[in-house]
Amino acid sequence: xxxxxxxxxxxxxxxxxxxxxxxxxxxxxxxxxxxxxxxxxxxxxxxxxxxxxxxxxxxxxxxxxxxxxxxxxxxxxxxxxxxxxxxxxxxxxxxxxxxxxxxxxxxxxxxxxxxxxxxxxxxxxxxxxxxxxxxxxxxxxxxxxxxxxxxxxxxxxxxxxxxxxxxxxxxxxxxxxxxxxxxxx
Numbered sequence: 001x002x003x004x005x006x007x008x009x010x011x012x013x014x015x016x017x018x019x020x021x022x023x024x025x026x027x028x029x030x031x032x033x034x035x036x037x038x039x040x041x042x043x044x045x046x047x048x049x050x051x052x053x054x055x056x057x058x059x060x061x062x063x064x065x066x067x068x069x070x071x072x073x074x075x076x077x078x079x080x081x082x083x084x085x086x087x088x089x090x091x092x093x094x095x096x097x098x099x100x101x102x103x104x105x106x107x108x109x110x111x112x113x114x115x116x117x118x119x120x121x122x123x124x125x126x127x128x129x130x131x132x133x134x135x136x137x138x139x140x141x142x143x144x145x146x147x148x149x150x151x152x153x154x155x156x157x158x159x160x161x162x163x164x165x166x167x168x169x170x171x172x173x174x175x176x177x178x179x180x181x182x183x184x185x
Contacts (some may be wrong), residue, residue: 032161033173037163045160048141052106057113057131062104062138063157069181070100070153071169074139076108077119081166082148086125091170092178093127100182103169106131108121108139108147154181 031038047062054060062070073089075082086105093103105128107116112132120128133139142151142159150169151162160181167174 001045010160021071030173030176032176034167034171035163035177037156037165037167037172038152038161038177041159042160044154044160045151046184047157047159048138050138050141052131052133052138053112054131055113060131063178065102065104066157067155068099069155070104070151071102071178072104072106072142072151072153073169074106074108074133074144074147074149076101076147077115078109079147083123085148085169086120086123088171088174089168090125090127090169092174096175096178096182097127101178103128104131105129106133106138108136110134113150122176130182152178 018072029040031040049061049063051059051061062072071089073085073090075086077083089103089105107113107130109115109132112134113130116132117130120130136144139149142149146164148166149162149164150167152160154160
């Protein structure tokens with residue numbers, strides 16, 4: 001076989017092999033930049049059925065959002081690192097939020113929405129809905145150790161991982177991690 005035909009055959013075989021490979025979102029999710037701190041659960045854990053309050057004051061559970069990827073963030077008005085992180089969560093919800101993805105920023109103040117809603121308005125947070133866990137029931141069910149803490153829940157209602165501490169959730173690294181789970185079916 002001539003060298004050019006050999007090269008052509010090799011390239012064709014490589015192309016066919018690449019086409020048969022899984023989509024780029026299969027396998028291990030990307031954890032670069034600030035997302036290196038993101039801890040994957042192995043195995044993934046089912047989200048607790050514990051109820052919390054939505055923006056209308058109605059009791060809801062994480063299961064009510066099944067079919068969407070959720071970024072569940074716990075914050076409080078008195079938590080300086082939480083306040084630092086809120087604008088990036090707001091920008092993330094504005095850019096990726098919709099039928100496939102939602103940021104659930106869950107307030108842990110004892111006054112719940114009565115404290116959270118005016119605080120968010122005062123700080124120009126417009127894309128995040130007010131959710132409250134006044135008794136910290138959901139926080140306890142998830143084993144919350146500090147704030148801010150953020151949990152990523154896949155479309156099937158499984159907690160795939162978490163990050164405790166401040167993160168830039170609208171960064172390219174965070175979006176790549178989240179898009180990995182949005183793309184997974």
